[in-house]
Amino acid sequence: MMKVSGIIVAAGKGRRMGLGKNKAFLDLNGKPLLIHTLSRWQQFNCITELTVVVGKEDLNLVQELVKQHGLSKVSQVVTGGKERQESVFLGLQAAGKSKPDIVLIHDGARPFVTEEHVGQLVDAVQQHEAGVLAVPVKDTIKVATNGLIEKTLERSRLWAAQTPQGFRYGLIMEAHQQARRENREATDDAALVEAMGRAVYIVPGSEYNIKLTTPEDIELARSILKRSEEHDDANRTGL
Numbered sequence: 001m002m003k004v005s006g007i008i009v010a011a012g013k014g015r016r017m018g019l020g021k022n023k024a025f026l027d028l029n030g031k032p033l034l035i036h037t038l039s040r041w042q043q044f045n046c047i048t049e050l051t052v053v054v055g056k057e058d059l060n061l062v063q064e065l066v067k068q069h070g071l072s073k074v075s076q077v078v079t080g081g082k083e084r085q086e087s088v089f090l091g092l093q094a095a096g097k098s099k100p101d102i103v104l105i106h107d108g109a110r111p112f113v114t115e116e117h118v119g120q121l122v123d124a125v126q127q128h129e130a131g132v133l134a135v136p137v138k139d140t141i142k143v144a145t146n147g148l149i150e151k152t153l154e155r156s157r158l159w160a161a162q163t164p165q166g167f168r169y170g171l172i173m174e175a176h177q178q179a180r181r182e183n184r185e186a187t188d189d190a191a192l193v194e195a196m197g198r199a200v201y202i203v204p205g206s207e208y209n210i211k212l213t214t215p216e217d218i219e220l221a222r223s224i225l226k227r228s229e230e231h232d233d234a235n236r237t238g239l
């Protein structure tokens with residue numbers, strides 16, 4: 001059977017959120033943001049196990065929360081690095097011990113991805129080795145320097161990359177190792193694979209799969225959570 005491991009990165013500082021603490025512990029309806037994300041991944045049938053990457057200072061707390069919330073798919077909680085890319089690399093090294101075929105790399109700060117989209121991503125990775133969830137860009141994007149517009153990009157070809165991003169394990173490890181040798185940095189993992197000249201496929205995702213980045217996202221997250229709880233209630237009661 002195909003072994004699919006999730007790597008959930010939550011070792012950031014959440015500076016843009018401005019809470020003065022890691023946004024992973026932001027309370028959403030009585031539960032920390034990271035626990036919302038992990039509880040969802042715990043339920044995904046295609047996922048064999050989860051590696052969680054957190055800041056050194058949060059290691060004990062997250063291990064305790066994992067136990068408390070019965071997150072049995074979490075096989076390890078490991079320490080991350082200064083940048084997201086380093087946290088992912090450390091997560092990949094740890095996940096590699098149990099020899100996964102495919103890894104799905106996901107932001108701890110994205111609590112609303114669905115099983116349907118994760119399943120579609122796994123299918124794409126089985127077929128093509130590398131894929132990302134993404135949504136079409138809705139705004140018109142300008143490239144500007146010092147407030148002066150240089151050009152307008154052709155919107156019909158623009159996609160906003162999300163996570164999870166999925167890869168055959170050997171491919172993403174090679175991409176991270178090469179990036180480290182060449183001191184290359186990127187804000188997502190797909191870019192490291194693209195830089196090797198390898199194909200990465202887009203799997204259309206959902207606008208609800210938001211990353212909580214700035215304070216306005218908290219309100220949005222609470223309303224998405226309410227909507228998904230109502231949806232669950234409706235399913236349970238047959239409404």
Ligand SMILES: Nc1ccn([C@@H]2O[C@H](COP(=O)(O)OP(=O)(O)OP(=O)(O)O)[C@@H](O)[C@H]2O)c(=O)n1
Pocket residue numbers: 009010011012013014015016017023024053080081082083084085087088107108109110211212213
């Ligand atoms: N050194 C880092 C930086 C980021 N992340 C994780 O990567 C995800 C996406 O990053 P982002 O939203 O930028 O989070 P932060 O780095 O925490 O936020 P900021 O850039 O505002 O400080 C988050 O779940 C974050 O915890 C990580 O594991 N290790």
Ligand SMILES: C[C@](O)(CO)[C@H](O)COP(=O)(O)O
Pocket residue numbers: 084107160161162163187188189211213
């Ligand atoms: C990986 C990512 O979530 C894709 O959208 C994003 O690039 C990482 O977060 P950041 O806000 O760029 O740090």
